[in-house]
Amino acid sequence: MDKISGKVTTDTISFAEFKNHDGEIVSIRGYVHRIREMTGFSFVIIRTARDTVQCVYAPEFSDYRWDEKICEEACVKVTGKVVSSKDAKGNDRYELQIHNVEILSLPADRLPIVINKKQLDNIGLSTVLDLRPVSMRNPKERAIFKLQEGIARGFREYLMKEGFTEIRSPKIVFAGAEGGTNIFKLDYFGKQVYLAQSPQLYKQALVGVYERVFEIAPVFRAEHHDTSRHLNEYTSMDFEMGFINGFEDIMNTEVGVLKYIMNLLKTEYKEEVELLHADIPEINEVPVMKFMDAKELLMTKFKYKPQDMKDFDPAEEELLGKYAKKELGSDFIFITHYPSKKRPFYTKDDPNDHEYTLSFDLLFRGMEITSGGQRINDYHEQVEKMVKLGMDPEQFDTYLMLHKYGAPPHGGLGIGLERLTMHMLGAKNVREATMFPRDINRVTP
Amino acid sequence: MDKISGKVTTDTISFAEFKNHDGEIVSIRGYVHRIREMTGFSFVIIRTARDTVQCVYAPEFSDYRWDEKICEEACVKVTGKVVSSKDAKGNDRYELQIHNVEILSLPADRLPIVINKKQLDNIGLSTVLDLRPVSMRNPKERAIFKLQEGIARGFREYLMKEGFTEIRSPKIVFAGAEGGTNIFKLDYFGKQVYLAQSPQLYKQALVGVYERVFEIAPVFRAEHHDTSRHLNEYTSMDFEMGFINGFEDIMNTEVGVLKYIMNLLKTEYKEEVELLHADIPEINEVPVMKFMDAKELLMTKFKYKPQDMKDFDPAEEELLGKYAKKELGSDFIFITHYPSKKRPFYTKDDPNDHEYTLSFDLLFRGMEITSGGQRINDYHEQVEKMVKLGMDPEQFDTYLMLHKYGAPPHGGLGIGLERLTMHMLGAKNVREATMFPRDINRVTP
Numbered sequence: 023m024d025k026i027s028g029k030v031t032t033d034t035i036s037f038a039e040f041k042n043h044d045g046e047i048v049s050i051r052g053y054v055h056r057i058r059e060m061t062g063f064s065f066v067i068i069r070t071a072r073d074t075v076q077c078v079y080a081p082e083f084s085d086y087r088w089d090e091k092i093c094e095e096a097c098v099k100v101t102g103k104v105v106s107s108k109d110a111k112g113n114d115r116y117e118l119q120i121h122n123v124e125i126l127s128l129p130a131d132r133l134p135i136v137i138n139k140k141q142l143d144n145i146g147l148s149t150v151l152d153l154r155p156v157s158m159r160n161p162k163e164r165a166i167f168k169l170q171e172g173i174a175r176g177f178r179e180y181l182m183k184e185g186f187t188e189i190r191s192p193k194i195v196f197a198g199a200e201g202g203t204n205i206f207k208l209d210y211f212g213k214q215v216y217l218a219q220s221p222q223l224y225k226q227a228l229v230g231v232y233e234r235v236f237e238i239a240p241v242f243r244a245e246h247h248d249t250s251r252h253l254n255e256y257t258s259m260d261f262e263m264g265f266i267n268g269f270e271d272i273m274n275t276e277v278g279v280l281k282y283i284m285n286l287l288k289t290e291y292k293e294e295v296e297l298l299h300a301d302i303p304e305i306n307e308v309p310v311m312k313f314m315d316a317k318e319l320l321m322t323k324f325k326y327k328p329q330d331m332k333d334f335d336p337a338e339e340e341l342l343g344k345y346a347k348k349e350l351g352s353d354f355i356f357i358t359h360y361p362s363k364k365r366p367f368y369t370k371d372d373p374n375d376h377e378y379t380l381s382f383d384l385l386f387r388g389m390e391i392t393s394g395g396q397r398i399n400d401y402h403e404q405v406e407k408m409v410k411l412g413m414d415p416e417q418f419d420t421y422l423m424l425h426k427y428g429a430p431p432h433g434g435l436g437i438g439l440e441r442l443t444m445h446m447l448g449a450k451n452v453r454e455a456t457m458f459p460r461d462i463n464r465v466t467p
Numbered sequence: 468m469d470k471i472s473g474k475v476t477t478d479t480i481s482f483a484e485f486k487n488h489d490g491e492i493v494s495i496r497g498y499v500h501r502i503r504e505m506t507g508f509s510f511v512i513i514r515t516a517r518d519t520v521q522c523v524y525a526p527e528f529s530d531y532r533w534d535e536k537i538c539e540e541a542c543v544k545v546t547g548k549v550v551s552s553k554d555a556k557g558n559d560r561y562e563l564q565i566h567n568v569e570i571l572s573l574p575a576d577r578l579p580i581v582i583n584k585k586q587l588d589n590i591g592l593s594t595v596l597d598l599r600p601v602s603m604r605n606p607k608e609r610a611i612f613k614l615q616e617g618i619a620r621g622f623r624e625y626l627m628k629e630g631f632t633e634i635r636s637p638k639i640v641f642a643g644a645e646g647g648t649n650i651f652k653l654d655y656f657g658k659q660v661y662l663a664q665s666p667q668l669y670k671q672a673l674v675g676v677y678e679r680v681f682e683i684a685p686v687f688r689a690e691h692h693d694t695s696r697h698l699n700e701y702t703s704m705d706f707e708m709g710f711i712n713g714f715e716d717i718m719n720t721e722v723g724v725l726k727y728i729m730n731l732l733k734t735e736y737k738e739e740v741e742l743l744h745a746d747i748p749e750i751n752e753v754p755v756m757k758f759m760d761a762k763e764l765l766m767t768k769f770k771y772k773p774q775d776m777k778d779f780d781p782a783e784e785e786l787l788g789k790y791a792k793k794e795l796g797s798d799f800i801f802i803t804h805y806p807s808k809k810r811p812f813y814t815k816d817d818p819n820d821h822e823y824t825l826s827f828d829l830l831f832r833g834m835e836i837t838s839g840g841q842r843i844n845d846y847h848e849q850v851e852k853m854v855k856l857g858m859d860p861e862q863f864d865t866y867l868m869l870h871k872y873g874a875p876p877h878g879g880l881g882i883g884l885e886r887l888t889m890h891m892l893g894a895k896n897v898r899e900a901t902m903f904p905r906d907i908n909r910v911t912p
Contacts (some may be wrong), residue, residue: 025752026715026801028722034710036630052678053873071630071678081814095873097710123742126710129873155672155868164676171633185481185516188616190884192903193638193685194700196911208653208662211691217653224903227600227912231609233497233516239684240638246656255639256499265479265496265542265571270471277473300686304646306469322667356471401575420912423600428498428540428574458637458669466641467865 030128040104040116045122048103050075053159054094056138056299059124064088066120067138068100072168074161076107076117084121095133095159097126104284109258137163147453154458154467165294167457170443172291173196174238176283177437184275186261187232191224193217193240197417204244206254217242222368223421225262226397230434236261238439246462250451253440254460262434269370269380269396272433273310273356276384276392281305282353300446303353303386309346310356313378316342332361334391343388343400358382368404370396370433380433391442394435401425482518485549485561492566494546495520498604499539499593501583504674509533511565512583513545517613517738521562523558524887529566540604542571542861549585582608592898599903599912612902615627615888617736619683622704622882629720630835631706632677636669637664642862649689657778662687665881667813668866671709671842674877675869681706682885691907695896699884699905707879714815714841715823718755718801721829721837724749725799745891748798748831754791755801758823761787777806781834788833803827812856813849815841817876825878838885839880846870 033041034051055069063080077100079088084102093100100123107117135145135153137160143148150157158164178188194208195218206217221237228235245252263275263387284302287295295302311319316334320326325339328334334342334357346355359378362371372378381395398404404425405415415422443455453459458467477847479496480488500514508525522545524533529547537543545568548598552562580590580598582605587595595602603609616839623633639653640663666682674678682705729747732740740747756764761779765771769786773779779787779802779869791800804823807816817823826840849870850860860867888900898904901910 025754026718026722027752028719028726028750030716030719030723032712051875053675053875071632097873097875126875127844127873130871132874153868155675155865156872158673158676167634168632168677170635174633175627184475187516187613188619189612190615190685190902192700192704192905194687194905194910199829206653206655208651210651210910211689211907213910228603228838230498230600232602232613238636239875242639244656257635267477271475273471274473274475278473278475281473307472310472388830397574422601423912425599426575427601428542428572430496430498430542430571457635459638460639460654461664465655465658467641467868 034099037070037075037116038076039116043104044106044116045104047101047103049099050118051099052097054092054096054098055161057092057094066100068098068118069159069161077102077120079120082117082459086120089123091126091128091453092123092125093129093132095129095136096135097128099124099126134292147451149284151453151459151464158457162297163316166299166455167289167292167445169287169298169446170301170455172287172294173283173446174257174259174439177279177285178236178238179286180279180282181234181236181261181275184234184278186234186236186263187228189221189225189228189232189235190239191218191221191237193242195242197223197421204246206244207435219243220258221260222286225260225434226368226429226432227421227424228427229262229264230427233264233430234261235263236346248462251441252454252461253452253456254462256456257439259437259439260434262432264430264432264443266431266433267431269382271357272394272396272435273308273382273384276394276437277305277308277354278433280324291348296396298447301448302446305352305354307352307353308354308356308384310358311342312359313357313361314359316357316455319345332364339385339390340388343385344383349385351354353387355385356382359384367396367408367413368397370398371407386442386445389441389445389447392435392437394433396431396433399425399429399431468668468801471505475509479544482515482520482561485563488549489551489561490549492546492548493563496544496564496571497542499537499541499543500606502537502539509547513543513563514606516602522547522565523562524565528564528895529564531567534568534570536573537568537570537585538574538577540574542573543655544569544571585671592896596904597912598911603902607742609890610742611888611900612744614732614736614739614745614891615884615900616731617739618728618887618891619702619704620886621731622724623681623683624731625724625727626679626681626706626720629679629723631679631681631708632673634666634670634673634680634682636663636683638687642668649691651687651689664688665703666705667811670705670879671813671874671877672675672866674709675872675874678709678875679706680708693907696886697905697906698897698901701886701901702884704882704884705879707877708902709840709875709877711876711878713880714803714827714839717839717841717880718753718827718829721784721839721880722750722753722799723881743892744864746893747891750797750799752797753799753801753829754795754797755803756787757804758802758806759804760910761802764790766872777809784830784835785833788830791830792832798832800830801827802830812853812858813842815843816852831887831890834890836890837880837882839878841876841878844870844874844876846874 033276034049052068052070058065066077068075102118102120141162241258369379384392440456479494497513501512503510511522513520547563547565586607614741686703810824814824829837887903889897
């Protein structure tokens with residue numbers, strides 16, 4: 023070994039390549055997922071990086087003698103002949119007649135749970151999470167996070183195509199963006215600092231630099247309550263865009279992103295979508311309704327008596343979701359012009375009515391997946407709003423650099439990656455769509 | 468506004484599109500970067516998302532009267548005629564004869580530093596960092612981080628093409644991966660937890676799930692000393708691959724990644740490379756030398772007297788870098804088989820000589836940019852090594868799930884994004900290549 027050229031050589035192929043090797047001798051590598059002994063032969067299912075491959079062992083195929091050390095979760099290289107399978111569904115389904123098996127490694131113990139059934143049966147979520155390093159070996163479990171990769175990838179690919187720059191804002195911060203009590207404090211060489219609740223202040227600053235920016239990164243919320251929808255660390259997909267003509271530009275960009283993601287999942291993540299029976303929404307045009315019109319609709323059409331005229335409760339969002347689906351034929355609906363009192367300090371008020379804002383939520387099947395809106399870009403307007411809200415503008419001098427030294431009309435949004443995944447799967451708990459969830463009771467594994 | 472279709476409509480174009488509009492009237496949007504009044508006309512440089520565009524204002528072009536409110540850092544929409552410029556270099560260089568200017572926003576104050584010169588002159592690094600939201604508006608400063616986007620993008624694109632899955636490991640963790648004192652402690656509802664120093668344990672676990680995985684994410688190190696090479700939060704580009712034939716597979720994948728990145732920078736980030744005079748290395752084959760052979764070379768050829776026979780000091784790395792360039796014609800050199808005593812507990816020893824490991828560092832122009840290697844995949848071997856090192860295997864039971872329940876031969880590496888950017892630019896301080904650096908003295912902005 024003298025020089026490294028940059029090419030990894032391998033004599034194994036992937037299952038997708040089987041169709042080009044019908045009748046040929048090939049090798050694959052992977053875990054022994056399952057062994058089923060039949061009369062006179064055995065099925066050996068090999069779990070590769072993205073597939074499970076049916077292999078058949080029978081003494082007549084080759085001189086090879088089955089090594090009794092081979093067990094489930096052994097890592098092996100299997101050599102054999104590609105043949106069309108009668109059992110397996112679809113035209114392009116093949117199996118491998120085993121000629122030889124090379125053992126690459128053996129487990130030290132048997133798995134504590136059964137992972138080689140179609141799904142993890144009768145295993146509580148808590149155990150699934152405790153045993154993530156092995157429970158994720160179940161094909162359906164790992165498909166969830168492959169699909170999640172696709173969602174984030176779609177978000178990124180679409181925005182890069184649209185001229186957005188990828189940024190990396192710090193997670194150790196000197197001030198909280200959103201305020202409130204759910205902020206983690208960190209001792210930083212004797213100084214008190216925080217873990218970032220959102221990249222809000224940084225992405226706005228960088229609109230002044232790159233015009234359009236995005237980030238996909240962890241954010242931290244010290245949630246004191248343990249609900250099925252909250253996490254203490256999650257992945258936020260954020261974008262922010264400058265020189266907008268109105269906050270419709272932000273909504274249009276979001277719809278463009280979502281269309282791109284859904285199409286990507288249906289093409290490049292087809293196997294995972296099928297395995298999970300994920301219900302990928304069709305998106306054409308997304309209807310838009312003003313907050314107060316939605317409240318009126320809820321009261322008149324649905325005879326709902328709202329508790330709070332400044333925001334929606336989950337029941338109201340669900341009704342609006344049903345309305346969107348039934349009457350407007352859409353899985354999504356934008357609600358715009360939320361009351362000023364319920365939106366953060368950087369939200370731009372509607373110039374026609376200062377009680378409301380140029381903001382929106384996107385509901386997906388009756389559940390909020392995004393909050394976004396136009397931001398204040400004028401320095402004096404922002405300082406005035408801070409003062410009105412009892413904030414001290416001097417504490418925000420770095421943030422206000424953007425406004426003081428010139429900011430274009432701009433706005434943006436954030437989408438929680440795990441929540442979006444959860445809703446796409448129809449899961450009941452966001453932890454099902456989180457690889458290693460953190461909540462008030464869980465910080466392992 | 469009733470429906471959102473997903474298309475953002477704009478009547479402005481980018482500078483790259485000028486060549487298709489020679490002689491036509493077009494509009495652009497951006498910041499007023501610089502105004503230079505000449506005799507009878509003015510140059511108005513507009514800073515768009517990725518370019519600076521020369522516009523010329525002269526009363527004879529149009530009826531428009533110059534609005535005296537227009538100042539540097541105003542956000543504007545400029546309409547005018549595309550004309551070939553005699554001054555500007557290159558064939559495809561155009562300027563805009565201003566017909567009209569629409570003011571979109573005005574700054575509240577003048578910039579505290581001059582950002583519209585070729586580079587930030589005579590401004591100390593500390594001031595540059597204090598004023599990042601505005602200092603980054605300098606075209607050269609922002610080009611650094613556009614180039615950095617390209618490096619991370621290249622890493623990701625190449626690995627996805629090679630069948631790697633993108634993962635997102637938690638940053639709030641229950642145990643440190645690398646150990647040592649430079650770990651941030653966090654109070655987590657009364658429990659002591661940590662900020663992740665590396666995704667090591669998670670990426671290894673996920674080799675058991677996806678075979679090949681990568682992550683680009685922040686990591687945290689509580690560095691108590693303030694050096695030009697250390698950061699307390701940085702972006703780690705990690706990958707881990709299973710079913711390797713040897714640790715050469717990891718080195719080959721790294722060389723493949725680096726070749727892809729350099730090519731991407733030379734094509735899609737050409738303007739930034741030119742603006743920064745970045746010296747993008749040519750990579751053909753990367754030479755490889757064993758640790759002890761390198762020590763010998765240093766002693767015989769360079770008459771260097773090493774202080775430490777278990778590791779290299781910076782002077783030694785520099786000499787090896789010079790040797791690689793002069794004698795082997797390469798900006799890069801791999802040093803392999805580092806002594807066991809200097810590598811982490813999960814490193815696989817060389818089966819031929821247990822004093823050394825199947826590990827490597829990659830030196831780029833005499834500076835280490837990567838540590839990597841093959842990991843122990845056998846359960847008993849890993850437990851034994853832990854015990855030998857005085858570690859308690861029970862504390863690592865979640866980590867050892869991988870080994871206990873079966874792990875293929877595997878290995879991986881990590882590259883610090885900011886350090887790689889720094890070396891590519893020939894910068895002296897890693898903070899120059901970090902958007903919002905955190906060190907023992909700095910946690911703002």
